[in-house]
Structure formats: C-alpha cells, structure tokens
Amino acid sequence: MPSVPLWAGDPVVVVGSGPVGQTAALLLARWGVPVLLLDARAQRETVGSRAICQQRDVLDVWSAIGAGAIAADGLTWTTARTFYGEQELSAWSFIDRGRSPLPPFVNISQAHTERVLDECIAAHPLIEQRWAHEVIGLAQDAAGVEVRGVTADGGLTLRASYVVLAAGGRAEALRTGLGVRFDGHSFDDLFLICDIRARLPELDGERRFYFDPPWNLDRQVLIHPCPDSVFRIDWQVPPDFDLDTEERNGALDERIRRIVGARDYDVVWRSVYRFSSRCVDRMRVGRVLLAGDCAHLVAPFGARGLNSGVPDAENAAWKLAFVLHGWAPQTLLDSYHDERHLAAAENLAVTGATMAFLVPADAAQWQARRELLAAAVHDPAARAQIDSGRFAEPFWYVDSPLTTPDPTRPFPGRPAKGDMPAVVPGVLLPDAPVQVTGRPETTRIRELLRDGLTLLTTEGVDRIEVAAAAARATAAPVQMFGLDRLDVDGVLAAAMDARPNEVWLIRPDGHVAAVLTDPNPVTVTAAVQRALGAGLSGL
Ligand SMILES: Cc1cc2nc3c(=O)[nH]c(=O)nc-3n(C[C@H](O)[C@H](O)[C@H](O)COP(=O)(O)OP(=O)(O)OC[C@H]3O[C@@H](n4cnc5c(N)ncnc54)[C@H](O)[C@@H]3O)c2cc1C
Numbered sequence: 001m002p003s004v005p006l007w008a009g010d011p012v013v014v015v016g017s018g019p020v021g022q023t024a025a026l027l028l029a030r031w032g033v034p035v036l037l038l039d040a041r042a043q044r045e046t047v048g049s050r051a052i053c054q055q056r057d058v059l060d061v062w063s064a065i066g067a068g069a070i071a072a073d074g075l076t077w078t079t080a081r082t083f084y085g086e087q088e089l090s091a092w093s094f095i096d097r098g099r100s101p102l103p104p105f106v107n108i109s110q111a112h113t114e115r116v117l118d119e120c121i122a123a124h125p126l127i128e129q130r131w132a133h134e135v136i137g138l139a140q141d142a143a144g145v146e147v148r149g150v151t152a153d154g155g156l157t158l159r160a161s162y163v164v165l166a167a168g169g170r171a172e173a174l175r176t177g178l179g180v181r182f183d184g185h186s187f188d189d190l191f192l193i194c195d196i197r198a199r200l201p202e203l204d205g206e207r208r209f210y211f212d213p214p215w216n217l218d219r220q221v222l223i224h225p226c227p228d229s230v231f232r233i234d235w236q237v238p239p240d241f242d243l244d245t246e247e248r249n250g251a252l253d254e255r256i257r258r259i260v261g262a263r264d265y266d267v268v269w270r271s272v273y274r275f276s277s278r279c280v281d282r283m284r285v286g287r288v289l290l291a292g293d294c295a296h297l298v299a300p301f302g303a304r305g306l307n308s309g310v311p312d313a314e315n316a317a318w319k320l321a322f323v324l325h326g327w328a329p330q331t332l333l334d335s336y337h338d339e340r341h342l343a344a345a346e347n348l349a350v351t352g353a354t355m356a357f358l359v360p361a362d363a364a365q366w367q368a369r370r371e372l373l374a375a376a377v378h379d380p381a382a383r384a385q386i387d388s389g390r391f392a393e394p395f396w397y398v399d400s401p402l403t404t405p406d407p408t409r410p411f412p413g414r415p416a417k418g419d420m421p422a423v424v425p426g427v428l429l430p431d432a433p434v435q436v437t438g439r440p441e442t443t444r445i446r447e448l449l450r451d452g453l454t455l456l457t458t459e460g461v462d463r464i465e466v467a468a469a470a471a472r473a474t475a476a477p478v479q480m481f482g483l484d485r486l487d488v489d490g491v492l493a494a495a496m497d498a499r500p501n502e503v504w505l506i507r508p509d510g511h512v513a514a515v516l517t518d519p520n521p522v523t524v525t526a527a528v529q530r531a532l533g534a535g536l537s538g539l
Contacts, residue, residue: 004321004477005032006126007032007033007325009324010144010159010161011034011035011128011160011161012034012036012161012164012320013037013145014028014164014166015171015174016038016039016165016167016171016292017037017041017044017131018039018168018292018293019110019113019310020291020292020313021164021166021291021292022037022114022118022121023061023313024291024317025127025129026065026120027065027313027314028321029127030064030450031318031320031321034126034128035126035128036158037121037128038133038135038147038149039131039133040132040133040134040167042131042132043131043132044114044118049109049110049111049195049226049232049268050110050300051113051307052107052108052224052226052303053207054070054071054074054105054307055104055105055303055307055393056094056102056103056104056105056431057311057394058306058311058392059106060100060446061310061314062116064450065117066120066123067116067117070106070112070116070117071102071106074106074107075106075107076105076106077103077224078094078104078205079092079207080092080093081208082208082386083208083209083211083213084212084376085210085211085213085214086210089383090383090386093418094391096430097423097430097495098431098432098445098492098495099430099432099433099491100430100431100446101431101433101444107224107225107232108226108227109226110306130151132151132152133149134149135167135174136174137174137177138165138174140286140287144159144160144161144162144287145286146158147159147160147163161324162287162289162320162324163289164288164289164316164320165288168294169293169294169297171294175280178285180280180281180285180290181281182278183278183279183281184276184277184278184279184297185277185278186277187274187276187359189238189274189358190237190238190272190273190274191235191236191272191273191275192235192237192241192243192255192271193270193271193272194233194256194267194269195267196230196231196266196267197228197230197265197268198260198263198264198265199263200225200231204225206225207225208222209388210222210223211386211388215255215259216236216255216258218366219235219238221233221236221259222301222388223259230268233259236358236359237272241272252270275297275298275355276297277297277348277351277352277355278296279344280295280341283336283340284333289320289333291312291340292309292312293309295312295340296308296344296347298347299351299355299358301355302354302390302391303389303391304347304350308392308395311340311394312340312343314509315336315339318507318509319335320333322532325476326475327475327477328474328476328532329533329534329536331535331536332536334401334533335400335401338400339395339397339400339402342397342399346395346414347392351389354387354388356387357369357386357388372385372386391417396424396428397426398411398424399426401535401536402513402531402532402533403426403511403513403531404513404516404527404530404531405425406425406514406517408517409515411426412424423496423497424512426511426512427512428510429445429449429496429506429511430492430495431446432444432487432492433445434481434487434492436486445486445487445492448479449506449507449508450508451479451508452476452478453474453478453506453508453513454479454480454505454506455467455470455479455481455503455524456480456482456506457503458483458498458499458501459484459500460500460501461501463480465520467480469522469524469525469528470525472521472525474528483496483504499517501517501518502515502519503516505531507531513530514530514531
C-alpha cells in the first residue's frame with residue numbers, strides 16, 4: 001500500500017478481540033490509525049472452533065491485512081451436497097464471475113483464524129492489544145469517547161476518538177448502556193457439534209447435509225471436512241438433549257460410530273448450541289460503531305456469522321479512517337448503519353428461512369417437511385424448496401446513500417444460490433488478475449482498490465478531465481486506471497459488462513459506487529462526493 005498519513009489524535013478503541021475486532025484493528029492500522037484492542041478475557045483460548053467456513057471475499061480482506069495464511073491453511077471445498085436419508089437430492093458449486101485465485105470457501109477452525117490474526121496484530125506497530133481489560137462503560141462527548149474498564153489492577157479510563165464495539169453477542173450491558181435494542185428470538189432445538197479427527201476419505205473435499213438420515217431420524221446432520229483430517233459434525237438434537245449423559249452412557253460414541261464405523265477417531269472439540277436470530281436497531285451510536293456478533297446473531301447454517309462480521313469491520317475501518325484523515329465528512333459514518341444494517345437484515349431473512357425449514361414450528365410443519373423431502377427425491381419442483389442453507393455472500397449496497405444508481409443497470413435482485421449478482425452500482429467488483437507497471441504479475445484488482453477511491457475508465461473517456469474533477473472533489477487518495485491497460489485478458493471488463501465512454505467509481509472496499517455513462521466534471525464530482533457521504537444528514 002502507498003504510504004498513508006498517521007492519525008495523531010486519540011486512538012480508535014476496539015472492544016473485543018474476537019475475529020471481528022481483530023480484523024477491524026488490522027484494517028484501521030493499515031489506514032494509519034493507531035488502535036487499542038481491549039478484551040475482557042485473560043488470554044486467547046486456543047481450543048474451540050465456532051466459525052469454520054470462510055468465504056472468498058472475507059479471505060480477501062484477511063489477505064489485505066497480512067493474514068493470507070488463513071486461506072492457505074484452510075481446506076478448500078467447492079461442492080455442497082444435500083441428502084434425504086441416504087439418497088442424494090442435489091449438488092451445487094459456486095460461480096465466480098471474475099477469476100479470483102482465492103477459493104470460494106475454505107474450512108478452518110476459528111481458533112486457527114484468530115491465531116493467524118494475532119500474529120499479524122503482534123507484528124503491527126500501530127496496534128496495542130491488552131487482555132484482561134473488560135470495558136464496562138462508554139461515555140461520549142463531541143470530541144471523543146471515554147472508555148471505562150476494569151483490569152486486575154482496578155479501574156481504568158481511556159480516551160478514544162471512536163470505538164468499534166465488537167464485544168460479541170453477550171455484550172448486553174454495553175448495548176443497553178448505549179440505548180440499543182437487540183431484538184430477536186432463540187430456536188428451540190439444540191445442535192450438538194463435534195470436531196473429530198479421523199480418516200474418512202469418502203467425506204473429503206465437500207460439504208454434506210443429511211436430512212433425516214437413518215442415524216439421526218427426523219433431524220439433520222451436517223458434515224464439513226477441515227484441515228488435518230478433522231471433520232465438523234453437527235447434529236440437530238431435541239430440546240432435552242444432554243451431552244454429559246450421552247458421554248457417560250456411551251451414546252455419543254455410538255452416534256459418532258454411525259458415521260465413522262469401526263475406524264479410530266478422537267474428539268477434538270465438542271459443544272451444544274442453541275442458536276439465536278437477533279439484530280440491534282442501530283449499528284452506530286454517535287462515535288461508537290457496533291460490529292459482528294455484538295450487532296447481529298444468526299444461526300450458522302449458511303456460515304453468515306463471521307462472514308458478515310468481517311465486512312462490518314471493513315466498512316467501519318475505511319469510513320473511520322477517511323473521516324479521521326479529513327478525507328470525508330463525519331456524515332460518511334451514517335452510512336455504516338445504512339449499509340451494514342441492511343446486510344444484517346438480509347442475513348437474518350436468509351438464515352431465518354433456513355431455520356424455519358430445519359426446525360419446523362409444530363407437528364403439522366414437521367409432517368409437511370417430511371412429505372416435501374420424500375417428494376424431492378423424484379420431483380425437481382419439490383427439490384427446489386429444500387433449504388439446507390444459502391452460503392454467505394457479500395451484500396449489495398444498491399440502496400445505499402453512497403451509491404449512484406445507473407438506470408441502465410438495475411439490480412436484478414438476490415441471485416441464484418452459489419451465483420454472484422450482476423455487477424451494478426452497489427455490488428462488490430469481482431476479483432481478477434491485472435497488470436500494473438511496477439506491481440507483481442500476480443496483482444489482483446482487489447489489491448489495488450484498497451488504497452483509496454478508484455476510477456476505472458473505458459475507451460473514449462477524457463481521462464485528464466475526469467482526474468481533475470475527482471481531485472477537486474476530494475482530498476482522499478484517488479487513483480485512475482484505463483480498464484483496457486489493466487485488464488489485458490478482458491476478464492474484468494466482461495464481468496463488469498463495461499462499455500465505451502464509461503467511468504466506474506469503486507470504493508476502497510471494492511463495492512461499485514457509480515457507473516457513469518455520461519462522464520463529465522459534474523457527474524464525476526457528484527459521484528465522488530456522494531460515495532464519501534456528502535449530503536447525508538448526520539446523526
Ligand atoms: C457453532 C457455531 C458455528 C459457526 N460457524 C460459522 C461459520 O462456519 N462461518 C461463519 O462465518 N461464522 C460462523 N459462526 C459465527 C462466528 O463464530 C461468529 O460470528 C464470530 O465469532 C463473531 O466474532 P466476533 O468477533 O463478533 O465476536 P466473538 O468471537 O464473540 O468475540 C467477542 C470478543 O469480545 C470480548 N468481550 C466481550 N465483552 C467484552 C467487554 N465488555 N470488554 C472487552 N472485551 C469483551 C470477548 O471476550 C470476545 O473475545 C459460528 C458460530 C457458532 C456458534
């Protein structure tokens with residue numbers, strides 16, 4: 001990244017060193033913003049593996065902050081198979097509109113992900129990580145936030161310019177202190193999750209979802225391969241399930257043996273969860289931005305928890321950095337709520353529909369589900385109604401106040417499962433290799449975009465006029481590339497459906513802010529200023 005100025009005022013305090021807080025800290029530091037990263041726990045827990053499925057665009061964020069090892073260490077899988085009993089109903093793979101070298105998904109334990117991020121944090125001079133610092137209160141004034149906490153040595157008060165609150169789902173006291181509601185509900189059924197180490201070559205390389213297998217009648221089982229011959233097995237179990245009893249009476253061993261047979265296995269980690277669907281009513285309260293599980297909880301079918309917490313962190317980080325560096329008005333931060341709250345609503349809608357199918361509300365719905373599953377074996381129409389989860393995908397900011405719509409490119413709506421939306425204003429630009437003088441041959445467009453605002457021009461554009469208009473519109477770093485020079489094999493232009501005489505304005509997080517089909521100083525200035533929050537009312 002080209003050198004960025006150093007923010008010399010009070011640091012941003014990130015509360016919670018879970019993966020979302022870690023990511024926010026690293027992204028802010030990348031923008032030259034010093035960070036104090038506080039966590040209530042005494043130290044990192046090295047066991048446990050909640051999030052295992054990490055999506056391509058999240059891997060891309062991590063690779064930008066030096067944590068490319070997460071993608072490299074993870075186990076790549078490309079196919080999702082769904083069964084009823086032992087009969088296969090469907091199999092599908094992910095579509096890439098661009099040409100990303102990153103896999104669509106890897107499986108890797110959350111503990112491993114956090115370890116890699118910790119190593120990056122330890123190596124970053126702008127981040128100070130403090131364990132055993134529990135934050136108990138946040139008081140704001142016009143210039144900053146007073147962060148009150150407790151440590152083993154007593155109370156502590158710190159001054160922050162802004163706070164990213166990534167304190168997880170249980171941070172009720174902090175949410176309440178901010179006057180934020182966290183409405184939603186929890187599901188009745190429990191889920192037993194075991195990570196086991198075993199040699200099961202028949203289950204390598206794909207995710208399998210079994211509805212009502214003979215070995216867990218009337219409920220489902222999900223199996224994910226992970227690195228080092230570990231398999232995540234997730235059984236839906238009744239509300240009165242008791243893990244201790246199962247362990248004592250040998251039922252857990254029997255349960256696992258129904259999958260592994262007589263082969264040896266070790267239980268690496270096991271836990272029982274009741275999942276919740278909840279969301280805050282505000283993701284920004286003045287100088288405090290709520291992110292990750294602290295702002296929204298979803299059932300994990302579809303892997304939309306951490307995979308949406310990381311985009312929260314990215315959205316918060318570039319906007320905070322732009323405001324702190326004086327590149328954008330404070331109103332840019334309003335759009336954090338606008339964009340990420342809609343993203344959370346989409347995730348809740350998608351996972352809510354999945355959970356309604358996985359955990360029917362009453363006996364009649366259970367019966368309807370059985371009938372639909374039985375019909376799905378032969379009937380494609382019934383098969384299309386089976387919901388075993390829709391995998392995480394980047395949200396489309398088509399209705400964001402930062403996005404300039406293009407009437408010739410309307411958003412066609414949520415794409416088919418596994419596909420990516422057409423590249424219209426608001427959508428994340430697909431990744432592709434690009435050629436830039438002075439950069440390595442392996443450079444990808446997404447790597448370029450993270451350095452500021454980017455203008456991609458097609459043939460026929462008066463580039464000097466466009467560059468001058470952008471420079472007049474903002475003090476933020478703006479770079480401009482001719483698409484034909486950058487995208488020598490045309491993959492990107494094809495994915496974008498780019499046409500002559502267009503200027504594409506791309507945000508630092510890779511989302512398309514505008515496609516200007518009539519580029520001139522007025523339209524360029526308006527789109528740049530809009531992308532930076534000018535004209536928003538302010539909270
Ligand atoms: C069984 C299961 C499977 C999952 N699978 C997936 C998956 O495959 N893919 C996926 O994307 N997501 C998955 N998730 C969701 C994922 O685990 C979470 O979304 C993710 O952990 C959220 O990270 P976070 O940093 O927001 O919160 P957390 O990981 O909860 O971290 C919050 C941190 O804040 C600290 N903290 C709390 N209160 C305070 C305080 N007052 N002061 C200071 N520090 C504080 C805590 O100690 C903690 O370290 C799964 C979840 C579960 C339960």
